[in-house]
Amino acid sequence: MEFVSATYRLRCAEQDAETIAREIALEQTVEVPEELIRSAAISDDVVGRVRSVLPVSGTSGAFAAVIDYPADLAGTHVGQMWNLLYGNISLKRHVRLTSVSLPAEVRRRLPGPRYGVDGLRDMLGVYDRPLLATALKPRGSSPEQLAALAGAFAAGGGDVVKDDHNLVDATFAEFRERVDRAFDAVEEVNVRTGRRTLYAPNLSPPIQELDRYAEYLVQRGVRAALIAPMLLGFDTVAQLTRRYPLVWLGHPTFTGSFFHDPDHGVAPGLMLGTWFRWLGCDATIFPNYGGRFSFSREECVSIADGARSPDTDFKPCWPAPAGGMSFDRLSEMATDYGADTQFLIGGALLSDSANLEGSTRRFLEAILAQFPQANQREPAAAWASACELPMTTEARKILEHLSFRSDFTWRGRAATAYKPDDRLPFRDVSRTELVGAFGESTAFDVRYFEIAPGGYSSRERHVHAHVVMGVRGKGMLDTGDVSQTISPWDLAYVPSLRPHQLRNTGREPFGFLCIVDHNRDRPQPA
């Protein structure tokens, strides 16, 4: 059996530490007291196992408890892992999750960074120094004003320009306009200078519009995006980063309550470093110490460690300390974070925004002074937009051409069994899957059914709606209150939950296409 191993920091009296650890192991798995577990299989295979409870050296009244959870409990989707690690237990006092170790089978379900440190260096052609990043703001500026800032930053030699996470659009049209202008401004400079500045728009649409917005970015040639995992939901973010080949920048908004109390919540290095990296962020933004937020130097370094410590499965993710960064502090930052860092500098650049290009250049020179070995050379990777990348096998797929034959079959497709559900009687029906069962990426399937004279399909209903179109012969679509003749090219829309059945009412085979959502519920007897 494989285990997810979690380390908790407990704040308690020494004589209670073991008991508390055991309570956590029960609460997070079975949620009943020990005496109510009456099966050895549950005790052995479900309940968490307390591996060790040791005093934290140098801190009296603090203990590190290591609990192993059966890997099955982490679920097959990534959001569920937090239910296991820190679900109910978040509602108790004085328990902080400080580190997590995952077995191979759970690690495989996590996307991890697609580009990471080396991948982005190869895209930009910038080696052996931190990247200089900035944020477009303030909200309320026009798209032209934001685009001008983006262009000036690129012209000054900046590496990464992201939207402020407060740039949220009321409509898709607004999003498009804002993104288009900033992207064009940066690309115009890229073409002129031969350098490469990456632009990352804020992706924060209503959840049901997420794919539409992300597809737009890919389509438009944009190569990066900013996301806020705590607002979008972890599972949604893992889906996004896995699906779209953008450089993903993770933003920490709304995560702060996990970090406020050192005896509660989740260690910042685990959440913003390790976890954001596992979720597929290529960079993780966090408030730098000494600025207007509350992280300590030690916490910031732990985030950087979580983001880019060596790992065989996950590429390193860029730590991107932000806030309170100034010329004076560059030497300190260089020492603390090293070369594989994005210095995200907002206010200190904008405060000189009358000449943002000049101040960007000065900042870059200050970075180069700290990293004399830095070099800008021919990038190892193409400056391809995401839509030019081999994003999926889909993009390389040969166009499929299913030519129709006079016997009402299609080249490359064969008829299959109608359906195996014996609750749904039917007679003399054959089915041919045309589109959707062969790895296509459409949201729908197209199938051809043929019913012999005297035959009928099952009477059924389901939540998904679908469309029927006649191909040959003549049939009847019965839907309880209404019946409709279906002849070739006739279309019928069958609404959600409407009982329906098709019958051949002629003397030759009755053939029809069924166009139906790819993700759909099973038909039920009606």
Added chain:
Amino acid sequence: MEFVSATYRLRCAEQDAETIAREIALEQTVEVPEELIRSAAISDDVVGRVRSVLPVSGTSGAFAAVIDYPADLAGTHVGQMWNLLYGNISLKRHVRLTSVSLPAEVRRRLPGPRYGVDGLRDMLGVYDRPLLATALKPRGSSPEQLAALAGAFAAGGGDVVKDDHNLVDATFAEFRERVDRAFDAVEEVNVRTGRRTLYAPNLSPPIQELDRYAEYLVQRGVRAALIAPMLLGFDTVAQLTRRYPLVWLGHPTFTGSFFHDPDHGVAPGLMLGTWFRWLGCDATIFPNYGGRFSFSREECVSIADGARSPDTDFKPCWPAPAGGMSFDRLSEMATDYGADTQFLIGGALLSDSANLEGSTRRFLEAILAQFPQANQREPAAAWASACELPMTTEARKILEHLSFRSDFTWRGRAATAYKPDDRLPFRDVSRTELVGAFGESTAFDVRYFEIAPGGYSSRERHVHAHVVMGVRGKGMLDTGDVSQTISPWDLAYVPSLRPHQLRNTGREPFGFLCIVDHNRDRPQPA
């Protein structure tokens, strides 16, 4: 201008309170220091306005700051609201969000409970007393064992039986089996006794499977479900509760870090009471005081208040205190929470699970002793499964029958302009929207295009894949490297991002169907 008004509790020296309030107003809106805002429009329409900063009476060093944010900044989707209310500010110390007031335009975007207190009473036929609820557990039990518990609880007269939130399935088949058995066990008792016990399975699938799982519940006749808003993401939950007519029970897992420090995070009454209600939860589960979690009596009462205080826009949501509930405490609970409460009793019932039916009955009798005015009467609402309810206009929609006419038109549909994008030249093309543009719920659209002899469609590409099917005449599908003839009934699948163009190569009109995802990106020149 309308405003979202937020009240924060600050812990600071009196002379700093105004300054901190002003910093919050800037941080949450423009994220730049005041001196960098150079436009009056931004100062007036974007920056938060500090309305008042007053000492909290009875607590030295605590201040209540009221900040008004322009309603536009709350975004058009509900998750974004937390970016505005407590995004970056969560990363600062000693600031807690304690209450929020929304203008009408923002309230309209929130689903709110569909059934609420009265709706569920009318479904169950139980009036003037708290409901008795329990949880199926522990994880690791077989579906048969869980179903037996559910049946026994129903037989004992229990009102609501939910899955434990740790009951998470590795596959859809497991989910189905578990739900089917428990639901059937409860329904069997319902039929036998004429009473109504509600079963709420845990809905916690991978995010891309959410609709499939939810549709299964609706389809199967299940009337309720348990969800964990902090794991799923707020926007996702609002979509779910709006779309599926289930009774939704909200679970607090993973929310605890917001509540741990009284000087930080979000007040529990706001998050678990008001916010879960706004999101569409009909009941909100929270750990009762005096049990194994850390809420105080006052905090629990504040959750109940947030859940069901009078509101013209939102029905009341059931508070469902859980944990540490025993016979001894029923009188206290009755006094604190009143009749419109679900008493969620797990351990105290299960500890007597050799006779769960009997202990359920005894618990119910103890509740009735506290609420002598309670009555069970003919339910005012049908015991309809969700799929029998008028869930959307969709379910009432008349079957649409588009009969084909010999001139290659369809009854009820007319040709429209081809497309307005002048970057994409075309010649002699007409378009008829057949399915998808008229409020259908399919994930795809069906359109008919006709190209006159010598004409062609635009050469374009897009992220979404689609399908072309010949209807009349003869044409050519060009895709860069490959060209294919399209005759009637020929099908072609055009993969994602493949450049393509259709041409009429014959002497009569070339007509074809295009089947395409309903949500899709715009075509671009290729």
